[in-house]
Amino acid sequence: MAKLMRLVVSAAVSMFLLVTPIALAIEEDFDNDVDLLETDVIDYDQSESNYDEESYDSSLYSVPGHNNKQTLAPEPYPGFHTQVGECLEKISDDCGVIIFNRIFDSGKYSDVEECCGQLLTLGRKCHNIIVESTLDSPELKGVNKTEIWENNDRLWKECGASAPL
Numbered sequence: 001m002a003k004l005m006r007l008v009v010s011a012a013v014s015m016f017l018l019v020t021p022i023a024l025a026i027e028e029d030f031d032n033d034v035d036l037l038e039t040d041v042i043d044y045d046q047s048e049s050n051y052d053e054e055s056y057d058s059s060l061y062s063v064p065g066h067n068n069k070q071t072l073a074p075e076p077y078p079g080f081h082t083q084v085g086e087c088l089e090k091i092s093d094d095c096g097v098i099i100f101n102r103i104f105d106s107g108k109y110s111d112v113e114e115c116c117g118q119l120l121t122l123g124r125k126c127h128n129i130i131v132e133s134t135l136d137s138p139e140l141k142g143v144n145k146t147e148i149w150e151n152n153d154r155l156w157k158e159c160g161a162s163a164p165l
Contacts, residue, residue, distance in 0.1 A: 076132070084133045087126035091118050096130075103131065103151045104143070116159035124156065 075081055088096070095115035102112045112119075119127060131152050135145055 076136075080129070080133070083126075083129050087122065087130050090122050090126060091115075095119070099155070100134070102155050103148060104134070104140075112155060112159070113162060116162055119155070119159050120163055127156070128152070 091099075092115075095118045098112050098115050099119060131148070134140065135143070135148060
C-alpha cells in the first residue's frame with residue numbers, strides 16, 4: 001500500500017510540476033492569438049503506427065486537440081491558473097517536490113527544513129493557491145482534503161517556527 005501511495009504521489013507531483021506550467025504556457029500562447037499554420041503540424045501516416053490510444057487513456061498522455069481531454073481542472077475563478085503559474089515560478093522544482101511530499105504524503109519521506117525559506121518567501125496566499133490547484137487535479141480525486149490542509153497548516157507552522165527572527 002505504501003508503494004502504491006508513493007507511486008500516486010510521484011505521478012501527481014510529475015503531473016503538477018510538468019503539465020501545469022506547460023499547459024499554462026500553451027494557454028498563454030493561445031490567449032495571445034498565436035496563429036498556428038497548417039505547415040507547423042507534422043503529418044504522418046498513423047495506419048502503420050503501433051500506438052494504442054486506448055492504452056494511454058490518461059490526461060498525462062493527452063495531446064491537445066487529439067482526444068480533447070482537459071489537462072487542467074476548471075478555474076474556480078478567472079485568472080486562477082495564471083496565478084498558479086506565477087506562484088510556481090517563485091519556488092524551485094526541487095523544493096516544490098519536497099514540499100509536495102511533506103503535505104501530500106504526511107512528510108514521511110521528506111526533510112523540508114532546507115526549503116522553509118523559499119516557502120515563507122513564497123507567501124501563504126501563493127502557497128495555498130498551489131495546494132488548491134494540486135487538490136483540484138483529477139489524479140488526486142478522492143484524497144482526504146481535510147488531512148492535506150492539516151498537513152499544509154502543520155508545515156507552515158513548522159517553517160514559521162524555524163525562521164530566523
